[in-house]
Amino acid sequence: MLGQLDLSVLKPSLPFLWTGLKFSANLTLIAMSGGIAIGTLLAMARLGKSRPLTAVASAYVNLMRSIPLLMVILWFFLVIPLIIGKPIGAEYSALITFTAFEAAYYSEIMRAGIQSVAKGQVMAGYALGMTYWQTMALVVLPQAFRNMIPVLLTQTIILFQDTSLVYAIGAKDLLKAADIAGKNYNRPVEMYLFSAVIYFALCYTLSSIVKRLQIKLAVVR
Amino acid sequence: MKYHWNWGIFFEQIKYGDETYLSWLISGLGWTVAVSLASWVIALLLGFAIGTVRTTPRTWLVRLGNAYVELFRNIPLLVQMFLWFFVVPEFLPRNLSLWVKQEMPAKEFVTATVCLGLFTSARIAEQVRAGIQSLPRGQRMAGLAMGLTLPQTYRYILLPMAFRIIIPPLTSEFMNVFKNSSVAFAIGVLELTFQARQMQEDSEQGIETYLAVTVLYFVCAFIANRMMAFIEKRSRVPGFIAAAK
Numbered sequence: 001m002l003g004q005l006d007l008s009v010l011k012p013s014l015p016f017l018w019t020g021l022k023f024s025a026n027l028t029l030i031a032m033s034g035g036i037a038i039g040t041l042l043a044m045a046r047l048g049k050s051r052p053l054t055a056v057a058s059a060y061v062n063l064m065r066s067i068p069l070l071m072v073i074l075w076f077f078l079v080i081p082l083i084i085g086k087p088i089g090a091e092y093s094a095l096i097t098f099t100a101f102e103a104a105y106y107s108e109i110m111r112a113g114i115q116s117v118a119k120g121q122v123m124a125g126y127a128l129g130m131t132y133w134q135t136m137a138l139v140v141l142p143q144a145f146r147n148m149i150p151v152l153l154t155q156t157i158i159l160f161q162d163t164s165l166v167y168a169i170g171a172k173d174l175l176k177a178a179d180i181a182g183k184n185y186n187r188p189v190e191m192y193l194f195s196a197v198i199y200f201a202l203c204y205t206l207s208s209i210v211k212r213l214q215i216k217l218a219v220v221r
Numbered sequence: 222m223k224y225h226w227n228w229g230i231f232f233e234q235i236k237y238g239d240e241t242y243l244s245w246l247i248s249g250l251g252w253t254v255a256v257s258l259a260s261w262v263i264a265l266l267l268g269f270a271i272g273t274v275r276t277t278p279r280t281w282l283v284r285l286g287n288a289y290v291e292l293f294r295n296i297p298l299l300v301q302m303f304l305w306f307f308v309v310p311e312f313l314p315r316n317l318s319l320w321v322k323q324e325m326p327a328k329e330f331v332t333a334t335v336c337l338g339l340f341t342s343a344r345i346a347e348q349v350r351a352g353i354q355s356l357p358r359g360q361r362m363a364g365l366a367m368g369l370t371l372p373q374t375y376r377y378i379l380l381p382m383a384f385r386i387i388i389p390p391l392t393s394e395f396m397n398v399f400k401n402s403s404v405a406f407a408i409g410v411l412e413l414t415f416q417a418r419q420m421q422e423d424s425e426q427g428i429e430t431y432l433a434v435t436v437l438y439f440v441c442a443f444i445a446n447r448m449m450a451f452i453e454k455r456s457r458v459p460g461f462i463a464a465a466k
Binding site (some may be wrong): 004035066067068070071074075079080082084139161162164165167175179189192193195196199200203204209 | 305431442
């Protein structure tokens with residue numbers, strides 16, 4: 001029962017949890033930046049004129065979106081060492097996996113974003129003598145990003161929650177840290193609850209901020 | 222890249238025992254389907270109830286519904302699995318707690334199903350709310366003006382339309398249930414991902430194992446998608462929502 005909770009174990013485990021949280025946060029930020037960059041390229045490939053490029057990009061995105069993330073994590077953890085010929089740690093494997101996986105999801109968002117930009121904008125860019133890349137970089141993408149900021153951030157919150165799945169390959173994120181601390185102090189109940197509270201507090205705060213941002217952006221447009 | 226291929230591995234016997242690896246994967250598939258379908262039923266029932274409640278004029282019900290959705294949406298699924306498995310039994314009354322921990326049949330399966338069901342119900346509730354709110358205000362007003370009670374208005378006017386509107390997001394949610402059921406491995410449900418890890422360690426034929434399991438997940442998602450497409454086609458209101466697509 002509630003009265004039996006021993007909250008005194010939380011304080012000594014804080015530094016340990018902090019390292020775990022830092023890994024979760026780093027993983028989220030790196031996978032977000034890499035994922036948005038690759039995802040934007042994938043979206044451009046899917047919307048572009050080159051047939052083979054479109055096919056490859058759609059195949060990649062659809063494949064990633066139809067397999068469970070856990071399987072993707074296990075795949076990369078198995079295959080990357082085979083390809084490069086030496087083991088890489090769970091942490092590096094997680095970084096590569098999440099960047100590659102999230103790129104598929106971000107690319108769907110960016111595709112919608114690019115399509116939300118009026119066609120006349122692209123034509124105007126070409127009419128001014130801009131190349132494809134100039135039109136994209138200076139006209140279309142800035143607007144696409146702006147329109148999609150709330151959705152991109154919502155996806156990032158989901159990404160942050162998904163990072164807990166690195167548990168499967170033993171990378172030390174927040175959940176794994178709580179798991180270990182719970183075993184060390186023989187207080188798993190308190191540690192799991194505490195990690196849930198941390199995840200909830202962070203995700204709830206972030207999603208409230210996104211909601212407010214959404215209203216703000218909608219008014220400006 | 223040095224890798225010893227062995228595609229016949231599925232028909233070989235496991236290291237200790239007389240089962241084949243194929244039988245492991247098949248039983249894993251069975252548990253994956255069982256967890257997914259059972260949680261889908263829970264998720265639909267609860268999701269529709271809570272989503273509906275969030276559009277009623279009762280402020281306290283709306284708040285309660287919102288709190289429910291926020292709670293389940295802001296904690297990672299894996300953490301929720303651990304909470305249901307390790308934490309919740311500790312807070313039950315003593316006798317019940319002992320029963321759950323020691324005697325409950327198929328403990329892992331039940332826990333995973335409840336967890337995944339509630340997790341998914343929060344997401345469905347969000348879609349149901351959006352679906353109901355996307356209907357023109359006049360529909361509700363017309364229902365009430367005709368003398369229908371509020372429950373009747375929901376039952377005969379709002380929900381049938383809202384359900385049809387949200388079939389596309391429900392389809393992806395149904396596919397998500399299969400994908401998310403993989404997380405149940407962490408509390409020891411012997412489903413596909415669990416069997417994949419086990420077979421990979423036992424047989425050391427990782428690529429063949431993961432390929433087979435990936436294909437099985439793919440097939441599950443595909444069948445789920447086709448089933449929902451069938452329902453969508455059958456439930457279409459002629460001349461109404463068909464035009465929206």
